[in-house]
Amino acid sequence: MRSFFKYVLATVTGIGIVVVLFFFLVIGIIMNALSKVSSSSETDVPSNAVLYISLNHEIPERTSENPFDGLNVPGYGDVKSLGLNDIVSRIAAAKEDSRIKGIYLNPTYVNTGMASLKEIRDALIDFKSSGKFIVAYSDNYTQKAYYLAAVADKIYLNPEGALTFNGLSSSVAFMKEGLDKLGVEMQVVKVGTYKSAVEPFILNEMSPANREQMTAYLESMYRSFLANISDSRKIPVDSLRMVADNYLLRNAEEAVRYKFVDAVMYKDELLTTLKKRLDVAEKKDVPSVSILDYTGKSEKEQTGSRIAVVYAYGDIVDGEGSESNIGGDRFSRELRKLRRDDRVKAVVLRVNSPGGSALASDIIAREIELTKKVKPIVVSMGDYAASGGYYISALADSIFAEKETLTGSIGVFGLIPNFQGLMHNKLGIHLDEVKTGRFSDLMSSPDRPLTEEERAIVQGEVNRVYGTFIGKVAQGRKISTQAVDSIGQGRVWTGEQALGNGLVDGIGGIDRAIRAAAAKAKLNDYKVMYYPTVKDPFSSFLGTSKERIKAWVLEDDLGAYREYIEQLRTITKSSGIQARLPYSIEVH
Known part of the structure; x- marks a missing residue:
């Protein structure tokens, strides 16, 4: 009985401490918010x-x-x-x-x-x-x-x-040997010679096709990098290359x-x-x-009709998603509202996404198509607008990208993990089941490989989705599906290369896209509005704290290696057929 009361007392004490800490946390948020409100007026900027x-x-x-x-x-x-x-x-x-x-x-x-x-x-x-x-x-x-x-x-x-x-570089972490040691086999079904999103899980080095495309887009990016520095510093490009190549x-x-x-x-x-x-x-x-405190407003503030800038950044996921990704249902609903809003005369879609769910991408692309029939819609591409990110862009009236943007990657894949070696040989876990048909457990049994018949079924669906993908691109870009396939196959292009092969219409940032949208809508005076509406800090805290804390723990424990774990987790958690950029590309 004494031990019972001891545990009860410990539990009550623990709950009390949590309540008190939460109380002070909320008070801190409120006080911090109030201090921001009190200082939200324009920052006192000294003259000169x-x-x-x-x-x-x-x-x-x-x-x-x-x-x-x-x-x-x-x-x-x-x-x-x-x-x-x-x-x-x-x-x-x-x-x-x-x-x-x-x-x-x-x-x-x-x-x-x-x-x-x-x-x-x-x-x-x-x-x-x-x-x-x-x-x-x-x-x-x-x-x-x-x-x-x-x-x-x-x-x-x-x-x-x-x-x-010393020049640009981009590396890829390959995990096959590590997965082999764990007894995990990644079963791949894909379309596209260059669709290399799956390579880190099935190879220990780049395929020749992947090395070819990485070399091509990195060199394209490097040419732009050197040309811009040369223009600013009046140093010839050849001299810049010489300095970098010799590490001078x-x-x-x-x-x-x-x-x-x-x-x-x-x-x-x-x-x-x-x-x-x-x-x-x-x-x-x-x-x-x-600049963190400066809140000066431009004297050229515009008024009148609205141009809606809609931000689409992060992975494309099924359902509602969250603030850090693009939920197919949530995002299509946002576009639907803007399509029906008579005050909005044009839409600029700002895309910064490596792609994700093919289904969610198609749901969003449908809303883009419907919006285009009612009012102009122009795409502005950020660092990435590839695979699913290109899927949702293809049907817009015009597409603008920076020379350094990574886009294209028109291809799809399915990745089905087989944990047989891990479960049977490492952990001693065996599954047994009953089913009502030959395919009742298709892609739901983690401890066995796909049969040839099952693989053929999945490959057929991947091929079908790829056909839909290139069909949407052909429709939006007004070229044949054969032409799309020739520049598709999962290949990644820079914005500069994409301009040359017809995947984008012009080079420039979001300001150029806004001006193009205004011209298409025949607007001289307009007000730019931004969507989705940013949540208030308290709602954001309640909605995203779990994800933020998990990310912080991973960062604290793994440091620079966190991205590889996140990459593995993202791929293995993804359901359905994916239209995703090949791995995480970081240029150094």
């Missing part, structure tokens, strides 16, 4: 100021409300971050803001894709067109950071710092020698330089405002 930009944080497509902004809460972080949308719009606002005289760019590590990086770079170049200055300074420049810094009027580097410039930038002095930076200096010397530019007394601080 510089806009400080570091971008030393993750850059999602859109800024999301963080209820723990500034608090070190697991899963939410303690660093403020901005989405690509706000970074670009705030730079544009600073261009028109008479209080802002220039930009102090302080990039070291920029955590975003090459296409998103190009949009930020273009915004900085547009800022310079106003006659205002940009000065870049860092202790160390990664290649992505330098790609941004190259637009500056002057680039400075710490005397003991470094500038990495080994210290700060060599960065000056090869004209990648203008001078080396310490931070105090930089501040003195900025004070001279701004005509500020040496004893005073440099007047500045961080």
Whole structure:
């Protein structure tokens, strides 16, 4: 009996502690939200100021409300971050803001894709067109950071710092040997010579076809990368290649020698330089405002009819999905509302997705097709708009991508794990069953391989879905299915290559897509509205905390290896036939 009361007391105490902690957590959220509301008016920007930009944080497509902004809460972080949308719009606002005289760019590590990086770079170049200055300074420049810094009027580097410039690379983690040791066989059914999403699970190295496509799109991306830097720094492309190929930038002095930076200096010397530019007394601080806090509005704010910008980012999944992915049902419902809204005269679909469920992709594509009959719909592609991401784009009136965008990957696959070796030989687990027909357990028995007849059935469905996919692309792009198949087969293309083979209509970011949509709708005055509506911080906290905490635990335990576990989990959890980009592509 004594032990019973001991356990009861311990349980009650535990519950009490949880309730108290939750109470203080909610109070903290409310107080944090109230403090944001009280400071939501325009930030006090000093006159004669510089806009400080570091971008030393993750850059999602859109800024999301963080209820723990500034608090070190697991899963939410303690660093403020901005989405690509706000970074670009705030730079544009600073261009028109008479209080802002220039930009102090302080990039070291920029955590975003090459296409998103190009949009930020273009915004900085547009800022310079106003006659205002940009000065870049860092202790160390990664290649992505330098790609941004190259637009500056002057680039400075710490005397003991470094500038990495050695070419682009992209690697793939292959898991077959590890799966073999576990006794797990991945059974693959696919269409497309280049559809290599399944390769990490069935091979230990790239197939020749995959190596061919990776080399082609990486070189295309690299040409654009070098051309943009060459244009900004007036260094010939051949010289840039020579420096990278021979790894000549080994210290700060060599960065000056090869004209990648203008001078080396310490931070105090930089501040003195900025004070001279701004005509500020040496004893005073440099007047500045961080882009994280700057909320200046462009004086060219538009009014009138609406253009709806709809963000589609993350994996494409069946059902409702969540804020971090594209749920087929939820997203098609959003498009349906906009199609029926007479105030909305055109739609811009911003796609940043590696694909996912073929079924969900088709559901969304149907709404795109119906919307196109009522009002113009234009696609703007981000870092990725491949496989299912291209599926949902194909039927739009026009498609725009950056040269660095990865798109195409028109192909489908099915991946059926066979855990027989793991269950029988490693764990000693055996399943037995009864069934009413030959195919009652098709793809539901994890401890046996597919029979030849079952594999033929699945292959037939994969072929059918691929036929539907290329048919939608042929319809949208107004070319034959044979032509689509010749550039399909799962092959990944950059935006530059896609422009050449007819998969996209033009090169440019979301601003160009908005202008194209306005032109198609014959609009001169319009207001841009963004969808889906961002949830309030408290709703977001209640809805996504579990996923955030799980991601934080994985990150804390596995660090850089987390992405491989996430990749394996995403593929093995995916049901139905998939239209997905080959693995996770990260360019370094």
